Amino acid sequence: MSTTTGSAAETADKQAAPGTAKSPAAGPSKRRPDGRRRSMGVQNAAGWLFSTPFLVLFTVFMAFPIVATLVMSFTDFGLRNVTDPLSAKFIGFDNYTHLFSDDKFIKSLFNTAYFVVVGVPLTILLGLVVAVLLNNGIDRARTFFRIGFYAPVVTTIVAVAVVWRFVLDPSDGLIAGLFSEVGLTAPDFLGSTKLAMPSMIAMAVWRNMGTVMVLFIAGLQAIPTDVREAAKLDGAGAWQEFRRITVPLLRPTMLYATIITTIGYLNVFEEPFVMTQGGPSDSTLTVSLDMYREGFNFFHMGYASAMAYVLFVVIMGITVLQLRLLKDNTK
Amino acid sequence: MLSAGLLVMSAPFLWMALSAFKTNAELGASPPVWIPTEWTLSHFSELLDKLNLPLYFMNSVIVAVLVTVCNLVFCSMLGYALAKLKFTGRDKVFALVLGALMVPGNLMLLPLFVLMSKLHLIDTYAGLVLPFAAGAFGVFLMRQFMQSIPDELLEAARMDGAREWYIFWRIVMPLVKPALATLSIITFLGSWNNFVWPLIATNDPDKYTLPVALATFATDPNQSAGSNGMLMAGSLLVVLPVLLLFAVLQRHFTQGVATAGLK
Numbered sequence: 001m002s003t004t005t006g007s008a009a010e011t012a013d014k015q016a017a018p019g020t021a022k023s024p025a026a027g028p029s030k031r032r033p034d035g036r037r038r039s040m041g042v043q044n045a046a047g048w049l050f051s052t053p054f055l056v057l058f059t060v061f062m063a064f065p066i067v068a069t070l071v072m073s074f075t076d077f078g079l080r081n082v083t084d085p086l087s088a089k090f091i092g093f094d095n096y097t098h099l100f101s102d103d104k105f106i107k108s109l110f111n112t113a114y115f116v117v118v119g120v121p122l123t124i125l126l127g128l129v130v131a132v133l134l135n136n137g138i139d140r141a142r143t144f145f146r147i148g149f150y151a152p153v154v155t156t157i158v159a160v161a162v163v164w165r166f167v168l169d170p171s172d173g174l175i176a177g178l179f180s181e182v183g184l185t186a187p188d189f190l191g192s193t194k195l196a197m198p199s200m201i202a203m204a205v206w207r208n209m210g211t212v213m214v215l216f217i218a219g220l221q222a223i224p225t226d227v228r229e230a231a232k233l234d235g236a237g238a239w240q241e242f243r244r245i246t247v248p249l250l251r252p253t254m255l256y257a258t259i260i261t262t263i264g265y266l267n268v269f270e271e272p273f274v275m276t277q278g279g280p281s282d283s284t285l286t287v288s289l290d291m292y293r294e295g296f297n298f299f300h301m302g303y304a305s306a307m308a309y310v311l312f313v314v315i316m317g318i319t320v321l322q323l324r325l326l327k328d329n330t331k
Numbered sequence: 332m333l334s335a336g337l338l339v340m341s342a343p344f345l346w347m348a349l350s351a352f353k354t355n356a357e358l359g360a361s362p363p364v365w366i367p368t369e370w371t372l373s374h375f376s377e378l379l380d381k382l383n384l385p386l387y388f389m390n391s392v393i394v395a396v397l398v399t400v401c402n403l404v405f406c407s408m409l410g411y412a413l414a415k416l417k418f419t420g421r422d423k424v425f426a427l428v429l430g431a432l433m434v435p436g437n438l439m440l441l442p443l444f445v446l447m448s449k450l451h452l453i454d455t456y457a458g459l460v461l462p463f464a465a466g467a468f469g470v471f472l473m474r475q476f477m478q479s480i481p482d483e484l485l486e487a488a489r490m491d492g493a494r495e496w497y498i499f500w501r502i503v504m505p506l507v508k509p510a511l512a513t514l515s516i517i518t519f520l521g522s523w524n525n526f527v528w529p530l531i532a533t534n535d536p537d538k539y540t541l542p543v544a545l546a547t548f549a550t551d552p553n554q555s556a557g558s559n560g561m562l563m564a565g566s567l568l569v570v571l572p573v574l575l576l577f578a579v580l581q582r583h584f585t586q587g588v589a590t591a592g593l594k
Contacts (some may be wrong), residue, residue, distance in 0.1 A: 062431060069438055155574065156570060172345050225558035267436070305442075
């Protein structure tokens with residue numbers, strides 16, 4: 001029954017087609033309506049078929065683990081549960097209440113905040129400065145400079161950390177050598193509870209500045225030249241042009257760069273893992289490193305899951321806050 | 332000013348590269364010696380005796396190539412669907428991709444490890460590849476590029492009776508070759524440099540990737556004690572291929588980062 005009506009409708013459509021196709025009022029589509037209808041059905045099926053591989057992988061390796069972490073955070077999940085997950089016991093909010101009376105965790109939260117609060121503005125500022133200089137200056141050497149500033153981003157963090165450990169070594173490191181040349185003794189950067197974190201921040205800024213720089217260069221190149229020229233004609237100096245034109249027009253880039261840098265720094269793990277293992281006396285222990293240790297060294301996986309979720313909630317909260325603050329400022 | 336900045340930026344790399352060839356006496360010299368007076372390869376040979384670098388190199392290559400190929404195919408497929416196919420639920424799928432971009436990877440580590448243990452995929456290439464076989468970033472990037480393909484072109488092919496798979500594979504994919512190059516480099520380097528997951532998903536040293544092998548070596552005081560030379564040689568060998576690849580293809584790479592950042 002329904003097939004008959006379907007084909008009847010298609011015939012009717014076909015007859016109407018030549019008129020619609022020629023008329024400019026028919027809208028953007030130049031297809032015959034029957035073609036469009038068949039294509040709609042096909043596109044619907046194809047759309048889902050093309051989405052399937054990603055969605056399957058996403059479900060198994062992302063959605064499921066995200067939910068599982070949440071469930072695990074309410075259990076006493078431990079080593080024996082790796083082979084027998086279902087025997088883990090629900091213990092309510094115990095992991096979470098335990099977390100906030102755990103001095104080590106509080107310390108790791110504080111360390112992570114320190115890393116973000118000092119590291120993010122430095123990274124953004126230096127990335128912006130280099131981008132502006134590169135955008136205005138020398139054309140020929142631009143590629144060369146770009147590679148130089150971006151190289152730290154594309155190299156393995158492990159190798160970078162090994163090199164920095166060597167650079168910062170108090171007895172025969174590069175910086176110790178520079179100190180001794182002017183007659184000073186270099187401090188033990190990574191062995192000092194006060195200096196270990198700033199050293200790590202310096203390394204992170206060195207390493208991540210390139211990403212921010214590339215984003216800003218792209219943003220700068222998207223600013224139409226006539227806007228700049230108009231400003232110059234109106235007598236704007238370089239600083240005024242930067243403040244009144246460049247900075248406002250770079251806001252979206254600034255927002256994006258700030259958010260991804262913040263998220264990255266809140267997750268900081270590799271740097272302390274390879275350089276200090278969190279020491280000395282937990283002064284570089286970050287939330288991610290603490291979580292890794294609790295989960296994979298001590299197999300307190302339920303507890304580590306709770307940590308992961310606290311960090312996740314903090315990241316979401318800060319991202320939303322940044323979106324609000326930085327967006328409102330544009331008006 | 333920029334040149335001074337560049338010098339500061341590259342100093343650690345130069346220091347690493349030169350130190351790998353210094354004798355132990357010059358490595359510990361104060362004030363520091365930049366250019367070795369006596370070049371030596373002993374750190375490299377000593378390192379190769381202790382670490383099976385060719386094996387770790389191959390592991391890294393295999394994993395990175397598999398991850399890259401999977402991403403090219405799967406991300407392009409979904410990118411095409413999101414950019415060019417009208418299907419019910421498309422907006423929801425896109426929202427999912429955007430959401431996935433924001434979730435920190437560390438959140439998934441613990442259950443992922445349990446899942447992989449249950450599936451007996453610890454210490455296998457599959458275990459290293461599968462969690463990274465399709466990334467939201469790649470989907471986003473491919474969608475951005477594919478949106479610029481004119482709809483008329485695809486409509487014409489459809490009118491000629493071409494199937495969607497044919498259109499995707501024979502018409503769209505060749506048109507987005509630059510984007511595919513961009514995604515390949517970003518994915519390959521990302522996988523090459525990945526550290527946390529390979530660290531967790533391998534126990535057998537024969538399955539270590541380069542960064543894991545180097546980190547294990549660097550943080551084990553019994554093995555690497557006192558040999559900064561060996562560590563520098565190792566770091567140089569890990570970093571050099573990546574730096575060369577990047578220097579040659581940097582245009583594609585930075586373009587990809589910029590494209591995803593602008594929208």
